Amino acid sequence: xxxxxxxxxxxxxxxxxxxxxxxxxxxxxxxxxxLIGASGxxxxxxxxxxxxxxxxxxxxxxxxxxxxxxxxxxxxRVRRRIGIVYQSFNLFPHMTVLRNITLAPREALKMDRKTxxxxxxxxxxxxxxxxxxxxxxxxxxxxxxQRVAIVRALAMRPSIMLLDEVTSALDPExxxxxxxxxxxxxxxxxxxxxxxxxxxxxxxxxxxVCFLEEGRILEQGPPERIxxxxxxxxxxxxxxxxxxxxxx
Amino acid sequence: xxxxxxxxxxxxxxxxxRGSKVLGNRAVLVSSxxxxxxxxxxxxxxxxxxxxxLVAERFFSPFHLxxxxxxxxxxxxxxxxxxxxxxxxxxxxxxxxxxxxVIAVVRGIPGPVFFPxxxxxxxxxxxxxxxxxILILYIIGFGVPGLGIAYFSYLSDVTYGIIxxxxxxxxxxxxxxxxxxxxxxxxQNAAARSLGLTRFQSLRFVVLPQAIRRVIPPLLNDFIGLxxxxxxxxxxxSIEAARAAQIYGASQFNYASYVxxxxxxxxxxxxxxxxTDRLIARDKRRRQAGxxx
Ligand SMILES: Nc1ncnc2c1ncn2[C@@H]1O[C@H](COP(=O)(O)OP(=O)(O)O)[C@@H](O)[C@H]1O
Ligand SMILES: [Mg+2]
Numbered sequence: 106x107x108x109x110x111x112x113x114x115x116x117x118x119x120x121x122x123x124x125x126x127x128x129x130x131x132x133x134x135x136x137x138x139x140l141i142g143a144s145g146x147x148x149x150x151x152x153x154x155x156x157x158x159x160x161x162x163x164x165x166x167x168x169x170x171x172x173x174x175x176x177x178x179x180x181x182r183v184r185r186r187i188g189i190v191y192q193s194f195n196l197f198p199h200m201t202v203l204r205n206i207t208l209a210p211r212e213a214l215k216m217d218r219k220t221x222x223x224x225x226x227x228x229x230x231x232x233x234x235x236x237x238x239x240x241x242x243x244x245x246x247x248x249x250x251q252r253v254a255i256v257r258a259l260a261m262r263p264s265i266m267l268l269d270e271v272t273s274a275l276d277p278e279x280x281x282x283x284x285x286x287x288x289x290x291x292x293x294x295x296x297x298x299x300x301x302x303x304x305x306x307x308x309x310x311x312x313x314v315c316f317l318e319e320g321r322i323l324e325q326g327p328p329e330r331i332x333x334x335x336x337x338x339x340x341x342x343x344x345x346x347x348x349x350x351x352x353x
Numbered sequence: 354x355x356x357x358x359x360x361x362x363x364x365x366x367x368x369x370x371r372g373s374k375v376l377g378n379r380a381v382l383v384s385s386x387x388x389x390x391x392x393x394x395x396x397x398x399x400x401x402x403x404x405x406x407l408v409a410e411r412f413f414s415p416f417h418l419x420x421x422x423x424x425x426x427x428x429x430x431x432x433x434x435x436x437x438x439x440x441x442x443x444x445x446x447x448x449x450x451x452x453x454x455v456i457a458v459v460r461g462i463p464g465p466v467f468f469p470x471x472x473x474x475x476x477x478x479x480x481x482x483x484x485x486x487i488l489i490l491y492i493i494g495f496g497v498p499g500l501g502i503a504y505f506s507y508l509s510d511v512t513y514g515i516i517x518x519x520x521x522x523x524x525x526x527x528x529x530x531x532x533x534x535x536x537x538x539x540x541q542n543a544a545a546r547s548l549g550l551t552r553f554q555s556l557r558f559v560v561l562p563q564a565i566r567r568v569i570p571p572l573l574n575d576f577i578g579l580x581x582x583x584x585x586x587x588x589x590x591s592i593e594a595a596r597a598a599q600i601y602g603a604s605q606f607n608y609a610s611y612v613x614x615x616x617x618x619x620x621x622x623x624x625x626x627x628x629t630d631r632l633i634a635r636d637k638r639r640r641q642a643g644x645x646x
């Protein structure tokens with residue numbers, strides 16, 4: 106099985122604060138990997154470093170066999186192959202849903218308008234949002250906005266999706282609709298690297314779970330094993346706290 | 354002032370029963386009465402002041418008001434001259450909007466390589482906001498022709514005036530744009546870049562449209578200032594409304610021409626000012642609606 110994404114020795118500091126202390130991680134094609142770990146453990150930073158929105162200090166990022174951290178690689182071109190969805194949606198408020206989705210395909214991929222719009226509409230239909238295509242983002246619920254953000258990333262036909270706690274900003278009753286979209290993507294074989302606090306969801310969907318603490322991957326493995334019999338005492342402690350908080 | 358008196362009463366918490374209505378009626382009554390009294394008092398003071406007949410003759414003589422509007426064989430029409438103000442305003446405005454945007458964008462380009470460009474933009478805004486407009490007018494209007502440079506030293510007075518206005522006002526407007534650009538949250542740019550858009554595409558499609566929408570009211574405010582400052586171009590010899598009024602006043606010993614020029618400036622300012630108010634009110638409503646959502 107070929108790796109869709111390989112991270113090697115990723116290091117990242119913000120000033121004196123070393124947030125990623127050498128991350129090695131490989132995601133196979135069609136694999137779903139969940140990153141779990143306490144707030145501040147470096148999950149978001151890792152995802153942002155993966156698509157080079159955040160420059161890294163050391164290490165290599167390889168996407169489908171191409172090292173994108175090599176000098177001379179155009180980062181804008183790389184980002185088109187990596188979809189990323191943030192916790193806070195970040196839809197463009199001055200554009201309709203349709204325009205939000207077609208902007209990057211049309212401007213970055215130079216797709217013609219009709220092709221881009223047809224593709225966008227078919228994606229919206231798939232995720233039950235077709236009737237919302239002419240609305241502005243502030244007229245949508247949080248769950249709808251986040252689903253539009255996912256569609257916007259998918260419209261670039263990425264080879265891998267990075268999801269950063271995409272349900273954390275949502276009211277509890279809206280979480281399910283977003284998670285079901287992600288499940289649907291997993292079923293279709295989308296390669297995904299997902300940072301999440303939803304442990305039940307991670308257990309369901311992940312092929313592999315990585316526990317991150319203080320910028321290191323302390324433990325990884327299939328969800329059944331990580332959640333039932335963690336080897337590392339720190340993983341066990343983290344999961345115990347989650348269970349006490351009633352989130353698993 | 355006095356009509357504002359109704360404001361606080363309207364804003365009071367609606368009290369139950371008839372109480373608030375009685376208060377509302379009384380507020381209207383009080384404000385009407387005080388408005389009438391206020392202006393009656395002013396009229397009385399003006400009418401009784403020594404020399405009030407002279408003021409009426411020198412500033413408000415119907416004959417001179419009308420004659421300065423029309424112009425005479427010896428004196429230019431103030432109204433006709435005002436068209437030059439409108440022309441200067443219209444041309445300057447277009448160039449200012451473009452040049453200021455370039456300056457604001459250049460100032461925001463990140464990276465050490467572009468430090469010299471950023472420095473130029475910073476020095477530019479500092480200099481042209483710091484130096485009085487009239488000095489810039491002298492420097493451009495009298496200095497440049499004296500240099501004997503091909504083409505640039507042989508432009509018309511009006512053109513030099515427009516250049517000076519564009520240079521000065523672009524510095525102000527660039528700062529307005531910059532405030533707008535900085536008010537757009539960085540996460541918008543991050544989202545655009547994450548989709549594979551270039552820095553320029555993100556600026557063009559995502560950041561600037563939001564920034565410009567937010568700064569339209571302060572922008573219009575600057576244009577009200579520009580509209581008045583077109584009068585200063587007359588120091589280079591152009592006969593615009595203020596200068597035409599001066600010519601009339603000096604030869605007829607009557608200042609009704611100044612009143613006419615003043616009224617023309619006010620007349621063109623009012624629609625711009627009301628339009629700005631409406632945009633501000635609309636923005637405020639939007640923000641409140643957004644806050645509730
Ligand atoms: N842009 C930034 N500047 C400075 N420090 C940052 C920045 N982004 C993240 N950090 C720091 O990096 C650490 C990891 O943050 P983050 O990656 O957001 O963790 P997580 O997503 O797991 O909660 C935190 O200590 C945070 O304060
Ligand atoms: Mg995070």
